[in-house]
Structures are given as C-alpha cells and as structure tokens.
Amino acid sequence: MAAMAAQTGPARVVVTGLGVLTPIGTTVAGFWDAAVRGVVGTGPLTRPDAADFPAALAGEVAGFDAPRAGGERSLALARAAAAAAAADAGIHRWTGDPYRAGVCLGTLLGSRAGLEPAVTGFHRAADAHGAPYPGPRAAPDLTDAVARELGFLGPGLAVATACASGNSALAHAADTIRAGRADVMIAGGVDELSSGIMMMFSSLRSLAPDFLRPFDRDRAGLIVSEGAAALVLESYEHARRRGAHVHAELAGWASASDAHHMTAPHPQGSGARRSMLRALKSAGISPDRVDHVSAHGTGTPSNDRVEAQALREVFGPRTPAVTSLKGALGHTQGAASAIEAVACVLALRDGVVPPTANLVELDPECDVDVVRGRAREMPVRVAVNNAFGFGGNTACTVFTRPSTAGSAR
Amino acid sequence: MSPTAAVTGIALASPLGGSLDATWEALLAGRTGFTPCTATDGLYPGDAKATAGALADDLPDVPAFGRKRLRALSRESLLVSRVGMLAWQDAGFGPGKAPDPEETAVVLGTAAGGLTGYLQVMRDGLTLGPELVSPYAGPQGSLNAAASDLSIAAGAQGSIVTVTAGRCSGAHALTVAADYVRTGQAQAVLVAAVDVLDPLRLAAGERAGTPRPFGADRAGAPPGEAAVVLVVEDAARARARGARVHAEIAGVSALRGGADGASAAAPAFAAALAEAGVAAGDLSLVCSSAAGDPLTDRAEAFAVHGAVGSGTPVHSPFGALGDCAGATALLQVALTARALADRCAPPTAGRGAADPDLPAVAISDGPRDLAGGPALVLTTDTYGQASAVVLRTP
Numbered sequence: 001m002a003a004m005a006a007q008t009g010p011a012r013v014v015v016t017g018l019g020v021l022t023p024i025g026t027t028v029a030g031f032w033d034a035a036v037r038g039v040v041g042t043g044p045l046t047r048p049d050a051a052d053f054p055a056a057l058a059g060e061v062a063g064f065d066a067p068r069a070g071g072e073r074s075l076a077l078a079r080a081a082a083a084a085a086a087a088d089a090g091i092h093r094w095t096g097d098p099y100r101a102g103v104c105l106g107t108l109l110g111s112r113a114g115l116e117p118a119v120t121g122f123h124r125a126a127d128a129h130g131a132p133y134p135g136p137r138a139a140p141d142l143t144d145a146v147a148r149e150l151g152f153l154g155p156g157l158a159v160a161t162a163c164a165s166g167n168s169a170l171a172h173a174a175d176t177i178r179a180g181r182a183d184v185m186i187a188g189g190v191d192e193l194s195s196g197i198m199m200m201f202s203s204l205r206s207l208a209p210d211f212l213r214p215f216d217r218d219r220a221g222l223i224v225s226e227g228a229a230a231l232v233l234e235s236y237e238h239a240r241r242r243g244a245h246v247h248a249e250l251a252g253w254a255s256a257s258d259a260h261h262m263t264a265p266h267p268q269g270s271g272a273r274r275s276m277l278r279a280l281k282s283a284g285i286s287p288d289r290v291d292h293v294s295a296h297g298t299g300t301p302s303n304d305r306v307e308a309q310a311l312r313e314v315f316g317p318r319t320p321a322v323t324s325l326k327g328a329l330g331h332t333q334g335a336a337s338a339i340e341a342v343a344c345v346l347a348l349r350d351g352v353v354p355p356t357a358n359l360v361e362l363d364p365e366c367d368v369d370v371v372r373g374r375a376r377e378m379p380v381r382v383a384v385n386n387a388f389g390f391g392g393n394t395a396c397t398v399f400t401r402p403s404t405a406g407s408a409r
Numbered sequence: 410m411s412p413t414a415a416v417t418g419i420a421l422a423s424p425l426g427g428s429l430d431a432t433w434e435a436l437l438a439g440r441t442g443f444t445p446c447t448a449t450d451g452l453y454p455g456d457a458k459a460t461a462g463a464l465a466d467d468l469p470d471v472p473a474f475g476r477k478r479l480r481a482l483s484r485e486s487l488l489v490s491r492v493g494m495l496a497w498q499d500a501g502f503g504p505g506k507a508p509d510p511e512e513t514a515v516v517l518g519t520a521a522g523g524l525t526g527y528l529q530v531m532r533d534g535l536t537l538g539p540e541l542v543s544p545y546a547g548p549q550g551s552l553n554a555a556a557s558d559l560s561i562a563a564g565a566q567g568s569i570v571t572v573t574a575g576r577c578s579g580a581h582a583l584t585v586a587a588d589y590v591r592t593g594q595a596q597a598v599l600v601a602a603v604d605v606l607d608p609l610r611l612a613a614g615e616r617a618g619t620p621r622p623f624g625a626d627r628a629g630a631p632p633g634e635a636a637v638v639l640v641v642e643d644a645a646r647a648r649a650r651g652a653r654v655h656a657e658i659a660g661v662s663a664l665r666g667g668a669d670g671a672s673a674a675a676p677a678f679a680a681a682l683a684e685a686g687v688a689a690g691d692l693s694l695v696c697s698s699a700a701g702d703p704l705t706d707r708a709e710a711f712a713v714h715g716a717v718g719s720g721t722p723v724h725s726p727f728g729a730l731g732d733c734a735g736a737t738a739l740l741q742v743a744l745t746a747r748a749l750a751d752r753c754a755p756p757t758a759g760r761g762a763a764d765p766d767l768p769a770v771a772i773s774d775g776p777r778d779l780a781g782g783p784a785l786v787l788t789t790d791t792y793g794q795a796s797a798v799v800l801r802t803p
Contacts, residue, residue, distance in 0.1 A: 137612055
C-alpha cells in the first residue's frame with residue numbers, strides 16, 4: 001500500500017538548475033559570493049538612458065546594456081536567466097517532447113517599460129497631441145521569448161502577484177508538474193527598471209533616501225532594482241531518469257490574499273501568516289523544523305513590522321534565522337522572490353545564511369532573529385521564502401535539501 | 410477518483426450586452442457589437458481610430474461598493490469586481506451563504522490588465538510631476554490590480570494569482586482554478602478574465618475591417634473588450650449544497666507552441682480530449698476563437714477539421730465581438746456552457762465567402778440545435794499558443 005502510494009502519489013518537484021542576473025552579480029557564483037559578503041548593489045543610477053527616471057537611486061544589473069525601448073531589456077534579462085538555469089541543469093536545447101516542457105515567469109509590469117521611451121517622448125514634445133512619436137503596438141511577450149529560445153513549448157505563461165510574482169510563478173510551475181501537465185518547467189521572475197514603477201513607489205512615499213534597511217529602526221522605504229532569476233523545476237522521477245543533479249526540493253508552496261487594501265498590508269499580517277502556514281502544511285513540515293526564512297523585508301515601515309509579527313505568530317518567539325536580501329539587492333520587483341528562492345537553495349547547499357545588508361540597529365518592533373553584520377554558518381535543512389505583494393497578494397515557498405527527496409518526512 | 414471542477418456561477422459583460430443573457434440573445438439574433446472608437450485621452454503617441462467591440466456603459470450596479478472605492482478603481486478592476494459579484498450571486502452565494510473566506514480563491518487571466526492605468530501614471534508623472542501621481546493610481550497600473558480588487562470586494566482570503574498568456578489567459582486561469590479545487594487549495598474559486606480597449610490595441614486595430622472568421626477575405630480582427638467571471642467548485646461539494654452546475658470542466662490543455670510559426674492548436678485539442686477521456690467524435694460542438702486573423706483562423710480550421718472533420722457544429726462568437734484578448738477563452742467557456750445547457754449553437758457572424766484554402770468546418774449563419782454530448786473550446790493567438798477546454802453537462 002505504501003509502495004503504491006509512493007508510485008501513484010503526486011509528483012515531487014525538485015530544483016535542478018539556477019540562473020540569476022542581479023545588481024550584485026550576474027552569475028550564480030558571483031551573486032552568492034556577494035550576498036554572503038553583504039555587498040550592496042544599490043546606488044546612483046549610471047545607465048546612459050537613465051535621464052528620465054524619476055529616482056536618483058536604483059539597483060542596476062551592471063554590464064548588461066540591452067535598451068529599454070521595445071522591451072528589449074526585459075526580454076534579454078529573462079532569456080539570459082533562463083538560459084543560465086537551463087545550462088546549469090544540463091539542458092542546452094530541449095530535445096524531448098516540446099509540449100512536456102514549459103515556462104512560467106513572474107513579473108510585476110511585464111515588458112511595459114519598453115513603451116516608456118515613446119510615451120516619454122510624446123508627453124515631453126511641444127505638441128503632445130499630434131502623432132510625432134508612433135509607439136510600439138504592444139508590449140512584447142516575455143514568456144514567448146524564453147519558450148522559443150529553449151524549445152520549451154508546453155504550458156507557457158507569465159504570472160503576476162506584484163512583488164510576490166516570483167514565488168507565485170514557482171508555485172504555479174510546481175502545480176503544473178505535480179498535476180502531470182509538464183515534466184520540466186523554467187520558472188522565475190523578471191522586471192527591469194522603469195519610470196512607471198518609480199513613480200508608483202514615489203506616490204506611495206515608499207522610496208528610501210539612501211539605502212534600503214530591512215528591519216532597521218531607521219528604515220525609510222525601498223530602492224527600486226532590476227533583475228531576473230530562473231529555476232529549472234522538474235519532477236523527481238524525471239530528474240532521476242535523466243541523471244540530473246538535484247540542488248534542492250521545492251517541498252511546499254501556497255498563497256493567500258489579505259483581502260484588505262491595495263497598498264497597505266493587513267495590520268495583523270493575515271495573508272502573510274496564512275501563506276507561511278499553508279506552504280509549510282503543503283510541505284508536510286512543522287514550523288519548528290524550519291532553519292531559515294528569506295524574508296520579504298522591503299525596508300518599508302509597515303511591511304517589516306507586520307512581517308516580523310507574522311513570523312513570531314508562525315514560529316514563536318525563537319524564530320528561524322531571518323534575512324532579507326533586499327538590503328543588498330534593492331527591491332527587484334517581480335524578480336525578487338525568484339532571486340531569493342535561488343538564495344534559499346544555495347543556503348541549503350552551503351549551510352550559510354547571508355547577512356541583511358544595511359541593517360545597523362534592529363527595530364524593537366521587529367523582534368525576530370535577523371542575521372546581520374556577517375553571514376551565519378549553520379545547518380540549513382529547511383528554508384522558507386516569503387513574498388508579499390501589494391494588493392494583499394502573498395506567496396510562500398518551502399525548500400528542503402535534496403537528501404530528503406525520496407525519504408519519509 | 411479525483412474531484413471534478415464544476416462551473417456553478419457565470420456572469421459577463423461583452424460588446425453585445427451587460428450580461429450572459431443579453432450577449433446570448435444578441436448572438437442568436439446575429440447582431441454584432443462594433444462601434445467607431447477613438448483613443449482621445451492623450452495617453453499614447455498618435456490618435457488611433459478603429460472600429461472596435463466596445464462595452465456598453467449600462468452594467469447593472471452592485472451595492473457591494475462604496476463611492477470612495479469606486480473612484481480608486483481602474484476600468485478593469487471595476488468591471489471584474491462588478492461582474493464578479495454577479496457571478497457570486499449566480500452561484501447562489503451571498504451574505505450568510507458563502508464558503509469559508511479563507512478557502513475562497515481568486516484567479517484572473519488578462520493579456521494587458523492595468524495598461525491604461527500604467528499609461529495614466531506615466532502621463533501624470535511626466536506632465537504634473539511624480540509627486541502629483543495619485544497613490545491610488547499606481548497600483549492600478551499593474552497586472553494584478555483587478556484580481557486584488559476582486560478579492561477585496563468579495564472578501565476572498567484564499568489563494569490569489571493573475572496569469573497572462575495572450576488570448577489563452579482565461580484557459581490558464583481555469584487550469585489554476587481546477588488545480589486549486591482538485592488539490593484542496595480552495596473550496597470555491599472566482600475565475601475572472603478581462604481586457605479593455607486601450608490606445609495600443611486601437612492603434613493595432615486601425616486597419617482591421619469587418620471580422621471574417623474562416624472567411625476568404627479575412628484581414629485581421631478588430632479589438633474587442635469583455636469581462637467574464639466564473640465560480641468554480643468541486644462538483645460533488647456543489648451538488649451537496651444544492652447548487653446548480655452549469656458545466657463540468659472535463660479537460661484543459663494550454664500550450665505555448667510557436668516554434669517555426671507552428672500553432673499548438675492540434676496538440677492542445679488532443680491533450681484536452683485525452684484528459685477528459687472524450688473521443689473527438691463524441692463532441693457535440695466546437696467553440697472556435699477564429700476572428701478573421703489570417704494565420705490563427707487557418708491553424709484552427711486545420712486543428713478542428715483534423716479532429717472532427719466537417720460534420721460537428723462549430724461556431725465562433727468573435728465575428729460579433731472582435732478579438733477580446735485575454736478575455737477570449739473564458740468568454741468562450743461561458744458561452745459554451747450556455748450552448749450546452751440550451752442545446753443550441755449560435756451562428757457565426759461575419760464569415761462571408763468561405764476560404765477555399767482551408768478545410769471545411771461546420772460553421773453556420775443561423776442557430777442550430779445540438780445533439781447531447783461534451784463541447785470543446787479552442788482558443789489560439791498569433792504567437793502560436795493554443796488552449797482547449799472540454800466542457801460537459803452534469
């Protein structure tokens with residue numbers, strides 16, 4: 001009976017490839033080395049086409065010169081992250097059934113930034129209502145670009161839950177594998193810098209004047225960044241059959257809605273708390289077995305207070321080792337939780353939790369075990385990745401070491 | 410046996426009317442919903458003028474909203490929240506008679522949701538200054554705004570996600586909803602799809618004339634707009650509470666396709682039938698998304714003919730509605746549930762002369778009675794992606 005259940009039960013989902021492009025590194029090794037050292041990737045904007053951005057500070061993916069116009073930058077970021085993840089998984093171009101391999105990318109704005117040069121020129125022209133700047137007729141399709149590049153022609157879509165989009169994409173890709181609709185999925189997130197997102201956070205008075213300081217007493221908001229991350233997810237059986245190296249298991253995932261307000265988190269962190277608990281339940285793991293939480297930790301006064309409160313409700317007063325990579329990365333929008341998922345996998349691999357950059361004095365209202373100053377070496381067997389987007393869209397993922405794959409929990 | 414996902418609530422607004430009934434009657438009568446539209450609000454370069462399927466502004470109001478909230482909502486959010494409340498009521502839910510809010514999920518499919526809000530933020534930021542952008546406006550410019558507003562309006566605290574995959578967005582949303590119900594991630598799911606006319610779509614549609622689904626002189630589809638919301642539940646649970654089941658979702662496949670210009674229409678068609686355990690010959694109806702696009706209509710004609718030949722009734726509502734973008738697939742699902750319930754296939758408006766280069770499919774200029782049996786909804790888009798949904802009556 002048990003053996004039958006093992007054969008016919010839902011597919012287990014494992015991570016076999018990683019790819020990232022971030023303000024602190026554009027390879028997995030470079031990114032992780034910088035994250036563990038607490039390198040900060042935000043600062044004054046230097047890109048040649050940055051003149052129209054309404055913020056002076058940002059986190060740029062350095063040495064990546066694809067232009068904003070026409071969506072080229074978002075497409076290039078997505079393709080580069082996906083290609084790196086696929087290569088890491090030993091897949092250079094898919095040669096199996098093309099309809100059994102899919103793509104699921106999380107994004108906040110899609111490739112809308114590609115419309116901005118035309119829109120900006122239009123509004124800044126002396127005669128704004130003629131037709132001197134015909135713009136693109138559509139924002140290009142991120143998923144299509146990745147799917148064609150790799151030959152992954154099965155289920156393909158983008159997923160949006162604002163700043164939780166990366167985790168939501170991982171969750172949907174995992175559901176797709178578990179339901180048997182695909183054997184392998186490229187899942188992750190991508191967003192580039194845009195005037196639109198800066199104006200939005202500026203209108204919410206959410207932009208920090210100097211640094212993003214997660215959980216700090218003096219935190220004053222976030223810094224907008226860009227980036228992309230991709231993870232190759234596949235069923236354990238599929239990975240085993242093709243002899244792939246398994247980095248980690250994506251053991252659980254869940255989402256929940258605050259159903260409260262478009263921009264403010266629920267005051268008691270209702271969605272955040274339920275999202276964590278449901279993700280752990282779906283993994284069959286009790287909260288006391290969690291070693292590490294990669295926090296959403298945006299450095300805004302409300303998020304960090306509410307997240308700390310939710311963490312204490314889920315884990316009790318002795319929380320797992322919490323870190324927020326956003327001090328180092330800035331807020332990479334829809335890519336954030338995908339990049340942080342890559343970090344969770346690497347924390348499991350190396351037994352190290354990176355420090356929360358820019359955190360100087362922990363806010364007494366955020367009384368959780370935040371790793372700060374320097375990285376903490378410790379056994380990491382279970383890591384929870386938090387992501388809470390505006391609109392009250394929350395999504396959490398749970399990663400475990402590959403050694404638990406195939407064993408009873 | 411794994412649980413079956415069932416549609417227990419349907420509401421929509423289309424260019425043919427503010428409800429399923431009005432849209433259905435107009436389709437049966439062979440009416441079309443096109444009007445001249447102009448993008449005049451100075452949001453985007455150029456002054457696009459196009460014939461388009463625009464929503465009438467006569468949607469029944471729903472008392473679930475305060476005036477203050479209404480002002481803060483984009484058009485997509487307003488439509489989805491209003492239509493969503495009607496679908497909720499259609500499912501027999503209401504105050505004191507609703508599933509656990511924590512087990513109520515929201516899934517939205519949209520191709521370009523929030524685009525107009527985003528262009529408004531850009532206009533205000535560039536012409537008035539970033540400090541004068543409304544804090545309410547920004548979040549309405551993102552893809553997930555309408556889903557979030559629906560979850561707030563309905564008090565739905567369960568899983569939430571917005572999916573985007575061109576015209577197939579609604580099929581992906583339905584897939585997510587069926588997953589939620591089958592795996593116990595939700596008891597009830599509000600599945601929405603929306604896209605509205607925006608300056609980019611109007612500009613892209615400037616050259617399109619009358620839509621000619623499968624027609625010889627088809628030359629592109631005019632843009633259309635629509636909002637659709639379904640309530641999806643576990644079929645057994647729905648019956649246990651005495652709910653009417655409009656249709657069961659027997660199989661869904663949504664595939665990207667697109668390699669070397671090849672459409673995924675035929676493989677999606679076959680995969681959805683296989684999941685449903687239905688033979689192509691048993692289908693009583695195929696609802697096509699053909700809207701007069703040269704390539705996608707061709708892909709659909711070959712996929713449909715290859716599967717069911719030229720005997721099974723086929724219809725497309727998009728000769729009357731235009732290309733409804735991310736609302737397309739869910740609109741087809743809603744109309745097909747109605748077709749199965751009424752055992753009637755609506756006519757396909759606008760075909761004109763048949764294209765001799767396409768294999769024959771059984772579309773008709775008038776309504777037809779249907780034999781009993783499941784129906785398949787086929788949706789394609791210009792990127793090559795395709796989705797298929799098999800529906801059956803309980």
